[in-house]
Amino acid sequence: MTAPAWDTLIRNALVFDGSGGPPRQQDIALREGRVAARGQALPTSQAARIIEAEGQWLMPGLLDIHTHLDLEVDLEPGLPEVVRHGTTTVLVGNCSLGTCFGKQLEGEQNPIVDCFTRVENIPKPVLQKCVDAVHWSDTAAYLDHFADIPLGPNIGVFVPHTMLRVEVMGLRDSISRAPTEAELARMEALLAEALDQGYLGMSTDGLPFHYLANAPHTDKRIPTQYASFGELKRLLQVVRERDRVWQTTPIIEHRARG
Structure with missing residues (x-):
């Protein structure tokens, strides 16, 4: 069995990425403490853990x-x-x-x-x-x-x-x-x-x-x-x-x- 590509997948969060642009609803995938992928409808099968974050904000630490x-x-x-x-x-x-x-x-x-x-x-x-x-x-x-x-x-x-x-x-x-x-x-x-x-x-x-x-x-x-x-x-x-x-x-x- 192939190991998941990502440790965690955070789904449907309102993402403020620190660029100064408007927030967007996105999925963020994490691996070994780093962002591995971001986008829409990332595959849940690739993640060991899934966090449903609809209605929540996700941003870099202040x-x-x-x-x-x-x-x-x-x-x-x-x-x-x-x-x-x-x-x-x-x-x-x-x-x-x-x-x-x-x-x-x-x-x-x-x-x-x-x-x-x-x-x-x-x-x-x-x-x-x-x-x-x-x-x-x-x-x-x-x-x-x-x-x-x-x-x-x-x-x-x-x-x-x-x-x-x-x-x-x-x-x-x-x-x-x-x-x-x-x-x-x-x-x-x-x-x-x-x-x-x-x-x-x-x-x-x-x-x-x-x-x-x-x-x-x-x-x-x-x-x-x-x-x-x-x-x-x-x-x-x-x-x-x-x-x-x-x-x-x-x-x-x-x-x-x-």
Whole structure:
């Protein structure tokens, strides 16, 4: 007996193919996770499994390029609300915030809680629970840990500039002074290493209402906003050399050029 040509045949779905054209009622055949055929009245005898989809929409998975699911993904890796709405890929590490360098605790300083609380309006106890779940301490281990959790969607990651500054300078110095040449060189090296590991690029933020949440720094903005254009230029050159992406919000205020 000949094995079926297709694993699954989805019949009579209203297909949005991503081209921008109008949807069409079609059959879609799948084999080994890929589209093997599409058209009208494909033969059911060629499929091991048949899904009747009349009245249902069928489309490529949605790509959500701007999320702050960095913390949620480790508490509920399936991200059911994301997948339920048709999203199959999410990007994290946006707006200079993320967890790829680990907990980054320093004395009483808790940068993840400090940065995310007011920027994302997440209660501190919830954020602390997320921090407690962090068990990695560098960018490579962060990427590796995704292989050990039952992810729902695919994950892509940016290197968050705020956390990069904190990693090299510490939270207190990252909001009070410019980096030394040695510190900036270290940031360049860490960024290059992460990009070579598979990170999509670097993220920054320029919105003037993004403040820290913990005393004694509640009058300070998140560290990325204290970077001069000179610092950003140096780091973005690393991104450009690897043909990666700069994700940013508008930088709407004057910054030093040094």
